[in-house]
Amino acid sequence: MFSSCRTCGTVFELRRVGESLSVIGGMGFTLQERQVLGIHGLLPPCYRDQDKQMQLIRLNIDKYQEPINKYTYLMGLLERNEKLFFRFLSENVEDMMPIVYTPTVGLACQNYGLILRNPRGLFITIHDKGNVLEILNNWPENEVKAIVVTDGERILGLGDLGAYGMGIPVGKLALFTVLAKVDPRQCLPITLDVGTNNQQLLDDPFYIGLRQRRVTGREYDEFIDEFMQACVKRFGRNCLIQFEDFGNHNAFRLLDKYRNEYCTFNDDIQGTAAVCVAGVLASLRATKTRLSDHLIVFQGAGEASLGIAELCVKAMKTEGTSDADARSKIWLVDSKGLIVKNRPEGGISEHKAKFAHNRAPIKTLTEVVKTLKPSILIGAAAIGGAFTTEILQTMAANNKQPVIFALSNPTSKAECTAEAAYTHTNGTCIFASGSPFPPFTHNGKTHYPGQGNNAYIFPGLALGVISAGIRHVDEDLFLLSAKVRLYCIKSYRIDLSSSKLAEPLLILRTLYPKTCWSLADIVTEKDLDMGSLYPPLKTIQDCSLKIAVKIVEAAYKTGIASVLPEPDDIEAYIKSLLYDYHYSPAIPKVYEWPTKL
Ligand SMILES: NC(=O)C1=CN([C@@H]2O[C@H](COP(=O)(O)OP(=O)(O)OC[C@H]3O[C@@H](n4cnc5c(N)ncnc54)[C@H](OP(=O)(O)O)[C@@H]3O)[C@@H](O)[C@H]2O)C=CC1
Numbered sequence: 001m002f003s004s005c006r007t008c009g010t011v012f013e014l015r016r017v018g019e020s021l022s023v024i025g026g027m028g029f030t031l032q033e034r035q036v037l038g039i040h041g042l043l044p045p046c047y048r049d050q051d052k053q054m055q056l057i058r059l060n061i062d063k064y065q066e067p068i069n070k071y072t073y074l075m076g077l078l079e080r081n082e083k084l085f086f087r088f089l090s091e092n093v094e095d096m097m098p099i100v101y102t103p104t105v106g107l108a109c110q111n112y113g114l115i116l117r118n119p120r121g122l123f124i125t126i127h128d129k130g131n132v133l134e135i136l137n138n139w140p141e142n143e144v145k146a147i148v149v150t151d152g153e154r155i156l157g158l159g160d161l162g163a164y165g166m167g168i169p170v171g172k173l174a175l176f177t178v179l180a181k182v183d184p185r186q187c188l189p190i191t192l193d194v195g196t197n198n199q200q201l202l203d204d205p206f207y208i209g210l211r212q213r214r215v216t217g218r219e220y221d222e223f224i225d226e227f228m229q230a231c232v233k234r235f236g237r238n239c240l241i242q243f244e245d246f247g248n249h250n251a252f253r254l255l256d257k258y259r260n261e262y263c264t265f266n267d268d269i270q271g272t273a274a275v276c277v278a279g280v281l282a283s284l285r286a287t288k289t290r291l292s293d294h295l296i297v298f299q300g301a302g303e304a305s306l307g308i309a310e311l312c313v314k315a316m317k318t319e320g321t322s323d324a325d326a327r328s329k330i331w332l333v334d335s336k337g338l339i340v341k342n343r344p345e346g347g348i349s350e351h352k353a354k355f356a357h358n359r360a361p362i363k364t365l366t367e368v369v370k371t372l373k374p375s376i377l378i379g380a381a382a383i384g385g386a387f388t389t390e391i392l393q394t395m396a397a398n399n400k401q402p403v404i405f406a407l408s409n410p411t412s413k414a415e416c417t418a419e420a421a422y423t424h425t426n427g428t429c430i431f432a433s434g435s436p437f438p439p440f441t442h443n444g445k446t447h448y449p450g451q452g453n454n455a456y457i458f459p460g461l462a463l464g465v466i467s468a469g470i471r472h473v474d475e476d477l478f479l480l481s482a483k484v485r486l487y488c489i490k491s492y493r494i495d496l497s498s499s500k501l502a503e504p505l506l507i508l509r510t511l512y513p514k515t516c517w518s519l520a521d522i523v524t525e526k527d528l529d530m531g532s533l534y535p536p537l538k539t540i541q542d543c544s545l546k547i548a549v550k551i552v553e554a555a556y557k558t559g560i561a562s563v564l565p566e567p568d569d570i571e572a573y574i575k576s577l578l579y580d581y582h583y584s585p586a587i588p589k590v591y592e593w594p595t596k597l
């Protein structure tokens with residue numbers, strides 16, 4: 001026998017294991033609930049309210065030394081008691097985000113076969129081709145509004161992890177709820193298993209995916225097409241489909257193929273660009289420069305780097321710089337060296353070619369930095385430690401305040417640590433990283449590195465898209481998100497309702513990135529002095545709501561909202577949709593009759 005109570009936060013399941021009946025869940029049921037539900041006696045007599053349970057979770061979490069054990073414990077909690085899990089994470093974002101997200105989620109993915117207890121999400125394999133809709137129909141929730149999908153080919157900077165990559169959609173969607181209060185029942189993590197080329201996984205006795213090499217070409221494309229169509233059939237046109245950690249060769253072309261047809265976006269290209277450019281623009285306040293004054297070198301020329309590079313071009317153009325001049329200030333290094341025209345080694349895709357300049361090739365990043373003398377150095381190539389002491393010292397020698405972003409995840413892949421960045425630039429650099437680093441004190445000054453991670457964008461964006469029923473994720477929505485994100489850095493001194501944020505999206509279209517420029521003005525000297533280009537994690541939930549409000553307002557103004565009629569009070573409307581992680585009564589309220597009839 002198996003049953004569950006969906007109205008109560010404490011997941012209520014009666015499971016017959018052999019002949020014994022057990023209640024899966026905590027002791028959050030009151031005596032009355034236990035009697036009405038028929039579970040009285042199946043739990044110890046003690047009643048623990050959610051506050052008490054929170055204390056217990058904290059005690060248990062703190063017992064574990066290793067982050068991976070904390071992750072496993074938390075995933076167990078998610079299985080047992082969803083509301084408690086989300087409350088605990090929501091109220092402990094700063095120390096729990098690095099556990100359920102980067103860096104720990106990377107290690108969890110690498111060991112998924114070992115730590116997986118109850119699988120979460122949908123696994124659709126290439127052998128299900130022709131029947132994808134049937135698999136989606138097996139998902140028990142009908143009101144799915146957001147899907148995060150991966151094919152596991154480029155999991156963080158860890159490469160092809162095949163079906164083990166499921167940890168990423170699960171983690172990203174947990175952040176939808178933790179950071180933007182999207183109802184977890186509206187979220188669906190999906191892994192499209194087309195095989196893996198990772199021999200270690202193919203040999204791993206605990207591997208959970210298909211033991212075959214990746215299917216590519218037409219069969220792959222038809223499979224993804226079928227998946228997209230099936231999602232719309234099952235969950236409607238408004239269902240947001242977030243592509244996450246696809247291999248580079250698929251990510252760009254799938255985005256180009258689907259961006260105008262579906263409610264979809266690629267987080268690694270678009271979300272990353274928004275958050276990184278916001279940080280770069282904020283750094284200009286510290287350096288008191290224009291973006292066009294800078295020369296930017298990227299280590300990596302993939303999804304993240306090219307997305308950011310294109311958005312930087314847009315930002316420079318609003319400063320009056322021509323497209324050609326803007327591109328001439330941006331240089332990218334890939335696995336074959338500096339991207340230059342007619343490079344003998346080749347390997348220059350259509351997207352990279354837009355940044356291929358006329359000059360002799362250079363092989364190493366060290367030589368590139370010494371020769372081109374960039375003022376901004378951005379790493380997104382998953383080569384841990386690529387920003388060597390020599391490179392960092394060269395950046396410091398050539399610039400008063402070098403801007404250094406080590407965006408690769410997880411921490412082991414970061415181009416340098418915060419400590420290395422501050423130490424080898426003698427405390428002069430402006431630093432941000434994809435995975436979190438603790439504050440670092442150098443020569444008596446404490447620096448607080450910001451986390452340049454797309455997690456600052458996608459949860460609020462998703463909440464806005466879901467709330468308004470937006471059918472198409474316009475590029476401008478990212479710009480709007482980036483803009484609000486930066487406003488949120490100092491939202492306590494800005495009246496959002498009367499700010500320029502109320503401008504309709506159409507106006508934004510023409511104003512951006514001029515508008516983006518103004519965002520950098522919001523960061524105070526004190527913030528910059530502390531080294532923070534991004535707001536503290538503890539403000540991220542509030543900011544996600546603000547992003548959503550502005551997206552919904554813009555959606556109604558520009559007619560891209562499909563939820564009608566337009567609510568009078570948009571913020572109140574969004575708040576009414578938000579997930580509440582507190583328990584609701586497990587049994588209906590008892591109405592009292594008047595004493596005198
Ligand atoms: N902070 C954040 O929010 C985000 C961080 N990231 C991180 O960025 C990293 C890269 O992701 P993504 O851009 O999507 O990956 P891609 O696979 O799309 O790109 C990787 C790039 O790195 C290049 N590369 C590989 N080896 C070297 C090398 N030795 N020297 C120089 N370049 C090299 C590749 O070159 P080639 O083209 O020749 O193969 C490619 O251009 C990952 O670690 C990921 O976790 C990604 C998204 C968001």
Ligand SMILES: CC(=O)C(=O)O
Binds near residue numbers: 157245
């Ligand atoms: C953060 C993220 O999306 C990545 O590293 O892939």
Ligand SMILES: [Mg+2]
Binds near residue numbers: 156244245267268
């Ligand atoms: Mg990603």
